Amino acid sequence: MEETRQYSVVRVGVGMQWRDEILHALRVLGGAARYDELYLFIERTTERELSREWKATVRRTIEDHSSDSMNYRAADLFVHLDRGFWGIRGEPISPEFLEAREGAGTDEIVDMVLVREHWRRMPNRARFDPQAFTISHADSSSFIDEGLRAFFEYRQLGVADATSGKFGAHVIRAVPGEESPGEWHSHTLDFQMVYVTKGWVVFEYEEHGEHVLRIGSCVLQPPGIRHREVRHSEDMELIEITSPAEFPTHSRDAPV
The missing domain is CATH 1.10.10 (Arc Repressor Mutant, subunit A)
Known part of the structure; x- marks a missing residue:
């Protein structure tokens, strides 16, 4: 029918x-x-x-x-x-x-x-409930080093405030000279997507192995999947969108 x-x-x-x-x-x-x-x-x-x-x-x-x-x-x-x-x-x-x-x-x-x-x-x-209209311009907002990873800086795009925390979106860029310790972890959330806008980054995923994400690469990370950031270029920048904006992160053992 x-x-x-x-x-x-x-x-x-x-x-x-x-x-x-x-x-x-x-x-x-x-x-x-x-x-x-x-x-x-x-x-x-x-x-x-x-x-x-x-x-x-x-x-x-x-x-x-x-x-x-x-x-x-x-x-x-x-x-x-x-x-x-x-x-x-x-x-x-x-x-x-x-x-x-x-x-x-x-x-x-x-x-x-x-x-x-x-x-x-x-x-x-x-x-529009429960969302508010918002615009974020690169020349009127700044990167800060208050985020999940010390080797990255984050520029919030205003989505978390506009959606009362239901969604989050930010630009992440590498801190020159800092390297990832490569720790396995997972997140408890509903949605997580990454899109690379500059440079490159290597992620390793449970059951999927290593993947080099470069300019234009996009990955959807299912909730709870074990993964780690292996290495990245010093000019790396990417956009990450999550739901909700704030979520717990758990240290995990490496997959067998």
Whole structure:
């Protein structure tokens, strides 16, 4: 069975005339839509019971309300833009949305619209809780030697404070002349990712051996995995992202 995504959008249909539901759908879809996009949007948002002939009803309603159609007989609401492609007469079409939909399939287009409406309708507070907006610039923050390892320096990126400690992110760089003692250890956390931006570093992992991480290398370290930093270049810099920001570290015996 096909999975249906759930979004917080206005539910329409019950008590509405078909022309009004079509107008609503076209406006949410950026001011214009093809029949297949219109059908899928209505299927996902309507509260009305859809009959076997409902798609024909949609087409007939549009043609009845368009002077571009030979079946025109009511208010002139819809404009024919291309084969199977309709807009609202006298209303603009969103150029941003037209550009975004180029090359996209029907499902992608409707999902994009529903996601946009979902977030648009959510209160600002609900969108971002429990996170706060933050930016960290390299020229306005500094490295400090208060971190997990004495042979590294750390520049915090503000993520820990912005997420109430749920996540942490920092830039780590080597302290020139300092070397790693190569101690095996593990961490108790939910997530840990490392991305190297400068130089190189050698890590050794339980069951995975040594790996040389260089510029552009990224590693996801599963929770609890035994590992150690073996050596690094003096110009090494990397970004580490963890969840949570603070977590216990345990000294471990070398894997057998």
